[in-house]
Amino acid sequence: MIRPGSEAELAEALRDATGPLSVRGGGTRGLLPYGTPLSTSALSGITLHDPAALTLVAQAGTPVEEIDAALAKANQRLAFEPMDHRALLGTEGTPTIGGVVAANVSGPRRMQVGAARDHLLGLRFVDGEGTVVKNGGRVMKNVTGYDLARLVAGSRGALGVITEVALKVLPGTETCANLVARGLDDAAAVRAMSAALGTPFEVSGAAHDPHAEGGPRTVLRIEGFAPSVAYRCKALAERLAPHGGWEIETDREAVRAEWRGIRDVAPFHGEQGDVWRVSVRPSQAADLVARAGATRAFYDWGGGLIWLLTAEGDDLRARLGRYDGHATLVRATPETHAKLHTLQPEPLAVQALTRGLRETFDPRGILAA
Numbered sequence: 001m002i003r004p005g006s007e008a009e010l011a012e013a014l015r016d017a018t019g020p021l022s023v024r025g026g027g028t029r030g031l032l033p034y035g036t037p038l039s040t041s042a043l044s045g046i047t048l049h050d051p052a053a054l055t056l057v058a059q060a061g062t063p064v065e066e067i068d069a070a071l072a073k074a075n076q077r078l079a080f081e082p083m084d085h086r087a088l089l090g091t092e093g094t095p096t097i098g099g100v101v102a103a104n105v106s107g108p109r110r111m112q113v114g115a116a117r118d119h120l121l122g123l124r125f126v127d128g129e130g131t132v133v134k135n136g137g138r139v140m141k142n143v144t145g146y147d148l149a150r151l152v153a154g155s156r157g158a159l160g161v162i163t164e165v166a167l168k169v170l171p172g173t174e175t176c177a178n179l180v181a182r183g184l185d186d187a188a189a190v191r192a193m194s195a196a197l198g199t200p201f202e203v204s205g206a207a208h209d210p211h212a213e214g215g216p217r218t219v220l221r222i223e224g225f226a227p228s229v230a231y232r233c234k235a236l237a238e239r240l241a242p243h244g245g246w247e248i249e250t251d252r253e254a255v256r257a258e259w260r261g262i263r264d265v266a267p268f269h270g271e272q273g274d275v276w277r278v279s280v281r282p283s284q285a286a287d288l289v290a291r292a293g294a295t296r297a298f299y300d301w302g303g304g305l306i307w308l309l310t311a312e313g314d315d316l317r318a319r320l321g322r323y324d325g326h327a328t329l330v331r332a333t334p335e336t337h338a339k340l341h342t343l344q345p346e347p348l349a350v351q352a353l354t355r356g357l358r359e360t361f362d363p364r365g366i367l368a369a
Helices: 007-016 064-073 097-102 148-152 186-197 226-239 252-263 282-292 316-320 334-340 348-361
Strands: 021-024 036-039 046-050 055-059 120-126 132-136 161-168 175-182 203-209 217-224 247-249 274-280 296-300 305-310 325-331
Touching (some): 007 120, 007 161, 046 064, 055 064, 064 097, 097 161, 120 148, 132 148, 175 186, 175 226, 175 252, 186 203, 186 217, 186 226, 203 252, 217 226, 217 252, 226 247, 274 316, 282 296, 282 305, 282 316, 316 325, 325 334
Antiparallel strands (some): 055 161, 120 132, 120 161, 175 247, 203 217, 203 296, 274 305, 274 325, 296 305
16 A cells, blocks of 8 residues: 655655555545545644634544544534544445545535535645645635635545645534424325524525434534524424424434434434435425335435435436436445436536546546546
């Protein structure tokens, strides 16, 4: 395994590479591409945290838990609450901030505050020819020309190896509460969640589990200062009365624990089968699940994001046919990943753009992704 201890060593390793490299941070996000392992774990440490400027800069191999702990001391947080894949995928290791940005990993709050790339102020990376590239900055008001940082975020290492990221952070929340409805069918739950997200009450999470213990459970999250949370919960429950009866749960630690489970897709932990992540318009969500033939379904983000558990090797994309969205194969055997592809096949025009970008940043094709 190649484990560079500095950005300069990483650049040298990339320049000297003669075959494909399999880039990894903590190795927690499942199937790794073929090639010589290259780890960024030694590029670790928070290099800047300015609480007053709501800014944090860290090297790519810095564990997310280290960043969370440092931010908590200042009553701050990574507002996009990146998912921890370990329990779902059965992996070990420690999630790193470089891996989070490379895969654009986010959580249930993304529909309110955005995904990981939306909090990215800038980054440094080394491209496939060993050239160090810096884009963006360390402040929120920054003009730097092409926004390469957001292009690299979510590229899964195909354009370069991230060495440092600068992130916008946000203040922590004083408290939180849930609004819960029980017994709604999928279509009714999607309508209720969509209605809630369209109100001015700043719903920061919406999820529906049709197979929850005790029957279907639809949950909405409200966060902020305690008086505001209490008011908004009551007002939202009244607004949503046409969609069913709503209970208010105010145990802060229990609410936070439930949303960690929603973030990490806890209903599928320990369950056999392939796991798919499907993005779709909420209006199409219930119909799509009905024809998916899945063993189990779980709705996040008002129905716009659906997690599906299917039989091993099942071609979900073929079963769903054409719809406005895409399906990502998150957990399966290597053989199934190779056969069905992890990511939704791109239209020809997008394939051409992707190929052009890869040829620009990695002309030798050494960055496997």
